[in-house]
Amino acid sequence: MQGRWVRRASRGATVVGLVAALAGAGCASESDSSLVVDGSWERMELWEQRSSFDFDQVAAGNGIDTVAWLSRSTSDADHLSYWEIREGGEATDVELPGPAGLVQIPVGVAVDGDGWAAVAVTRDAPQGANTGLLAWHARSGLAASEVEAAQPLTPPGDVTSPPASVSVGRAGEVLVVAALYDGEPVMWVRSADDDAWQSDVEGVDLGFGGEADLASLRVVGDGSRLVLAAVGDDGAPHLWSSEDGQTWDEVGNGDLPEAAGAVGLLAPLEEGSVAVGWLSDEESAPWNATSASIQRLTGDDLADEGHIEAVPEDEVERLHLTSATLSPDARLVVVGGALRPDSDRTPMAWVEDDDGDDQGWEPTEQAELSGHLDHEFRAIVSIEDNRMVAAATALSHPDVESWQWREGD
Helix, strand or coil: CCCCCCCCCCCCCCCCEECCCCCCCCCCCCCCHHHHEEEEEEEEEEECCCCCCCCCCCCCEECCHHHHHEEEECCCCEEEEEEEECCEEEEEEECCCCCCCCCCEEEEEEEEEEEEEEEEEECCCEEECEEEEEEEEEEECHHHHHHHEEEEEECCCCCCCCCCEEEEEECCCCCEEEEECCCCEEEEEEECCCCCEEEEECCCCCCCCCCCCCEEEEECCCCCCEEEEEEEECCCCEEEEECCCCCEEEECCCCCCCCCEEEEEEEEHHHHHHHEECCCCCCCCCCCCCCCEEEEEEEEEEEEEEEECCCCCCCCCCEEEEEEEEECCCCEEEEEEEEECCEEEEEEEEEHHHCCCEEEEEECHHHHHHCCEEEEHHHHEECCCCCCEEEEECCCCCCCEEEEECCCC
16 A cells, blocks of 8 residues: 555455446536546456455555556465556556565555556564565566566664555656655665665755654656655645656745645656645544645646545545546546545545636545445546546455446447
């Protein structure tokens, strides 16, 4: 789970691929948003994991045209597999080599047009403490036998506590893993052709001169560079970009929100463009925020895209953001989950409704989403044939689902 650390813990998993096509357009909102009225969401496929509920989770992410996730192997429950749906095609997976005897739990995944990267936490026993990090990477299309063996990621110095969060970004040949240890950022960098990851690399300098520790940290690639977003425990947001993962330049100075609770969203939209969501400055962020400021970073220009609000009248008490894409009609779409007034959590998609100077966001009210309990969207991309493809996961167990949005007649 990108940017989230695991606290559950057991052993073993069996993944069974099931096809569960849901027919019909469902219930459309009365909103003016054509994405809500003229199209519908349907679940396409389900991968069940029934024997690892008490410790397992799924990491998910997306590139510009690919949805990806890291979860259990279908053939060996002691190993993980990298999965992807590229350009709206069939889901494919590759089993990852891993050290024997260690429980591996997904925490981060990244994908772009060239390849992918994945990170998992390790434990000596399913109910034990988190003991370390492993990282894999490969170019797209490689068979399992061609994937490099997992490499451990060891923090520099005398750091012994587990990180509070982990995320991974990929931009062509440059890979970066960003973790947060007791409020301090630790980053590992490598080129796809390097022999090993490097931590505390000379030249890695965020220029973070404040006295506050970091409370939130996330990295992503946008096809041409890496973008890093953070929030200090004083509520101050920060944004950097880098082409090599070692030299980072602050961007968006003067255009960032005055305060934020956490980085709620960091997702590539197209080459050189990233959606950033800053959750409201609340103690419950990042899981139970009531609003988020949405911005779009294009090059070094940071533009405001309005606010997403949790509106009780829309049956949304709290929100959780995970990913974003550009719709077939070039509007921003943000996905994640909604906490309903009855305390149920369901998938949610918000569509930007830019009406003149009033930038608003319309929540999707389709019954297939509002009635799909204990799930949320985790990653989304837009496909050239006027579709959007998304990955969803359960919140209480490690099932994975693929969904699509298709234009209505």
